[in-house]
Amino acid sequence: MQDLLERFVTLWVVIDPIGTVPVFIAVTVGMDRIARRKTAILAALVSVGVLLFFLVFGQLLIDALDIGLNSFQVAGGMVLFLFALTMIFGESKPESEQRESESVTEIEKPSPGIFPLAVPSLASPGAMLAIVMLTDNNKHGVLEQGITAIIMVGVIAIAFVLMLFADPIIRLIGRAGSAVVSRVMGMILASVAANAILSALLNIFQTGQL
Numbered sequence: 001m002q003d004l005l006e007r008f009v010t011l012w013v014v015i016d017p018i019g020t021v022p023v024f025i026a027v028t029v030g031m032d033r034i035a036r037r038k039t040a041i042l043a044a045l046v047s048v049g050v051l052l053f054f055l056v057f058g059q060l061l062i063d064a065l066d067i068g069l070n071s072f073q074v075a076g077g078m079v080l081f082l083f084a085l086t087m088i089f090g091e092s093k094p095e096s097e098q099r100e101s102e103s104v105t106e107i108e109k110p111s112p113g114i115f116p117l118a119v120p121s122l123a124s125p126g127a128m129l130a131i132v133m134l135t136d137n138n139k140h141g142v143l144e145q146g147i148t149a150i151i152m153v154g155v156i157a158i159a160f161v162l163m164l165f166a167d168p169i170i171r172l173i174g175r176a177g178s179a180v181v182s183r184v185m186g187m188i189l190a191s192v193a194a195n196a197i198l199s200a201l202l203n204i205f206q207t208g209q210l
Contacts, residue, residue, distance in 0.1 A: 007134055007151050014127040015047075015152075017159030019192070023121045024163045026087060026185035027112035033167060040163040042113030044156050047122035051131050051152055055145065058132035068210040070200040072125035077196035083116050084193055087186030122159055 024043075028036045054061075061067075131152060135145040204210060 004147065004151070007148055008155070010130055010134065011127070011148075011152050011155045014124060014130045015122055015155050015159065016124070017122075017155060017162050020117065020121045020159050021162050021166050022185045022188055023116060025166050026189075027117065028166075036167060037164065039111065039113040039117065040160055042111060043117035043122060043163070044160040046114050046118035047159075048153055048156055050119060050123040051127060051156075052149065054128045055131050055135050055149055055152075058128065059135070059137060062129070062132055070204050071210045072129055073200035074197050076120040076125035077193045077200065080116065080120055081190055081193035081197070084186045084189035087189065088183050117163075122156060 020043075024036075024040065028039055031039065131148070134140070134148045140148070
């Protein structure tokens, strides 16, 4: 039982369902309720797919490329930081979506459900490597790996429910507050990304491991 709790806590921390809510609010403030629900579903499905891929093939991939947790965390933090900058200095979400709708077809539009919600918010670099370590073929059997997969899906399901409950917040702030929300959330995301990068760099200097 304690082992299951440890796996749940580990996956909860690295997936961070609560931390995904501000990202979801920031990237969906210009959408209607149906579009937000579809975005949440897409984010959940894609993140599950990515983490299941790492569960099955991650160990082979990480070993072959000799990639460390710190390197993965730095890369993920940089990607998230760049996205945060677009939120701070770019157009607010409704304005940018309206401009895109005039010049870009619906098929060509990238979905926020994939980036940044699924990757790197839910399926973060830390989550990818955590799922690899929790399903190490040398330490865990098929049954244990299956249990870990179920726990991972459960954590993402919680994140999905939390994203759905973000709807009342979006309705409350409305279009008028979307620009403010986008920039405030951008600052929060930039801080989170910078913390992830600095923590990884500190670990590299202290341990010498990438």
